[in-house]
Amino acid sequence: MTYPHLPARRAVLLAAALAAAGCPLSAMAQDYPTKPITLVVPYAAGGSSDTRARQLGEKLAVILGKAVVVDNKPGGNGNIGTDFIARAAPDGHTIGIGNLAPLAVNKTLFPKLSYDPQRDLIPVALIERGPLVLVVSADKSPHKSLKELIAASKAQPGKLSYASAGSGGSFHLAGEMFNIVTGTDAAHIPYRGGGPAANDLLGGTVDYMFEMVPAAMGYLKSSPPRMRALAVAHDKRLASLPDVPTFAELGIKDMVISNWFGIVAPKGTPPAIVAKLNQAVNKALQEPDLAKRITDPGNVIGGGTPEDFAGLIASESQRWGQLIKARGIRPD
Numbered sequence: 001m002t003y004p005h006l007p008a009r010r011a012v013l014l015a016a017a018l019a020a021a022g023c024p025l026s027a028m029a030q031d032y033p034t035k036p037i038t039l040v041v042p043y044a045a046g047g048s049s050d051t052r053a054r055q056l057g058e059k060l061a062v063i064l065g066k067a068v069v070v071d072n073k074p075g076g077n078g079n080i081g082t083d084f085i086a087r088a089a090p091d092g093h094t095i096g097i098g099n100l101a102p103l104a105v106n107k108t109l110f111p112k113l114s115y116d117p118q119r120d121l122i123p124v125a126l127i128e129r130g131p132l133v134l135v136v137s138a139d140k141s142p143h144k145s146l147k148e149l150i151a152a153s154k155a156q157p158g159k160l161s162y163a164s165a166g167s168g169g170s171f172h173l174a175g176e177m178f179n180i181v182t183g184t185d186a187a188h189i190p191y192r193g194g195g196p197a198a199n200d201l202l203g204g205t206v207d208y209m210f211e212m213v214p215a216a217m218g219y220l221k222s223s224p225p226r227m228r229a230l231a232v233a234h235d236k237r238l239a240s241l242p243d244v245p246t247f248a249e250l251g252i253k254d255m256v257i258s259n260w261f262g263i264v265a266p267k268g269t270p271p272a273i274v275a276k277l278n279q280a281v282n283k284a285l286q287e288p289d290l291a292k293r294i295t296d297p298g299n300v301i302g303g304g305t306p307e308d309f310a311g312l313i314a315s316e317s318q319r320w321g322q323l324i325k326a327r328g329i330r331p332d
Contacts, residue, residue, distance in 0.1 A: 014097040019157040029272035036067040040096035042081025044074040045128040059284035078102035081245035084121040099261030104316035108324045109168045109331050125281035126302030128294050131234035131258045133208045135227045140204030146230040153184035163197035174210040174257045184299030203219040213298030233257040240298035
């Protein structure tokens, strides 16, 4: 068993010490868990992360044989709850939800962050990705295609605008990335949440916005439709929006963007316990009812190894960190 999130020398010493004590890594997971598991969600109850945590927790409780208790610790754009996870006892009995903001974005947005996501947390498993979709108002926008929107934005630099749920969030970052890769200069209009942003999009106050597919679906599928989807920020078309092309299909590179989240544990959590948790999460994600809850609204099932999740966090941290610095983005 490897331990990629510790320096190599420390990982070797850890394994040697455990073996010398007559407690090989594989044996450490045999009795785990020995008590209920606390699953920390760094957001308020009722949101998408909280809902999925509770659904996943029910599955993990059956698989691992102990109750999984969801503990909401909202605040600070996810920083308060994530700091709590990082400081918890590294025994596998306190784990948490980690997503794009606290794991890959906030380190650059908040220079005095109290934790380092890549130093203080161990990735366990990716739960899901939520691809973004670029939408316009169905009855207010004259733009019927992405090509038309880009052409209009280039013809009138700075005149078109896009909405987001707040500065520094994924919708804002997606809008800035879109400006960069298309050579456009649309103005960013931040709102206090996705609801007000969507309302002004529908009313024609702003020209477009990036949105999560589940949140946009009701507007896209209403009769008549209130929003029009121009492109999805995924590497392939989504089953929930089969007629909407990807950005890549339309010749726009580097626009694979999603909100993602997974399970993380405090640094120092034994590798055997991380492995057991990873296996449990992967097994839970294969349950048909949970898989359906993830994919039906337009999200993509995660899974994979801890190393896979660690690689995603590292690449996303570099990608968004560079963009935040280059564009001088600051939180609200």
